[in-house]
Amino acid sequence: MELEVLVKQFQDKNHAAFETLYGMYSKSIHGVVYNIVKDTAIADELMQDVFIKAWHKADTYSSKKGRFFTWILNIARNAAIDKTRSKAFKQSKQNLNTDYFVDIIASHDNLDNSTDAIGIKNFVTQLGEKCKAVIELLYFKGFTQKEASEELQMPIGTIKTRNRNCIQQLRDMVL
């Protein structure tokens, strides 16, 4: 339960603990936010805002409510979606491209030939269309199971099991 100790320290306003958490999650948060706003500078700014917000709202988090990563992921998605709804954003991004996370990953140059990066690229290229859509909606866009089932016209139960299979494939690739 090392994470719980870390989170506890973070809630006690410990900078070092926060820095560790930041190191663990910032790239993921940036990825999620970037996938929504499709702009590096805006994603940078949003990610900072998200972590600052988490810092100030630290006492509202409880492990009973879910994983710490899930909590901060939620803050990030909400902030990014709010951003896309802002007037300024809409004006600057008339034609937001509809790339899924898979397209973004596939377009990245493999600067770091880490096993992770290779694994994920493999995963993405082999991933079925339905897996792409389910992961996109549930993890990146923050759709509920019900919303995803309506969007993809699949029964709710199917969403759940399909998602399980897709994540299982991902785990096989990267873990």
Next chain:
Amino acid sequence: MDINTYIESGILELYVAGKLSETENEEIYQLLKQHPALLQEVLDIEAAVLKLTAAVSPRANGFESIKARLDADDTKVIDLQPKTTNWISYTGWAASIALAAGLFWTLNQNTDLEQQLQTADIENQYLETQIEDARTDLAATKNLLNVIRDKDIIAVPLGGQGNFASSFAKVYWNKADNTIYLDAEGLPNAPEGKVWQVWSLTLNPLTPTSLGTIDDFNTDDNKIFTIANANESQAFGITLEPEGGSAGPTMEQLYTLGVVASAP
């Protein structure tokens, strides 16, 4: 409970995605404490998702980028709440004020109109009375006209006498029904304590017979009086007498006198 079935259901993937209810989240939290296998599953899912999401990021800034803001914000947390104008509230207030003003105005209008209506009602009643009066007058006048036009009527002009030369009167005598109609408009109002008395006269010898006093002379509108006269009158005279009338005419106060032109 079957841990594997639970894992296979896919609920833990949704747990990491943050798409479960608060109750479900708490249930899973309790289960994770009891079943290390479940916890391990969650950690694996989270790790995989972390790697996937991180792979989407083109780059991410280091912690240094926010460190300065932590301290700055630590000492003084200012929740920047944009000063939004509460238009709904303003519009609501404006609408209520407008409504209140409108109601007040309507109320005033109503009172005004009610007053006008009352005035109109009173005027209406007054006019109705006038019309009624005019109708009565008209009927009386028509009746009078009929009387005067009657073929049996004898008209006797009564000329002013002595000091009262400007006075005059006229008698219309209907011998058929023994009635005279005295038109006394040429006489002044009777002074206080005095009254006009009408006389029927026979000339040879001069014999006056009182036809009565005109008690309502001053208040009468058309100054035409209907008086019964069964005498064989040869002349008519009008004198001013003390209130109640006199047995014989006071000749000094004889205002008008007229002789019947021809005996019928």
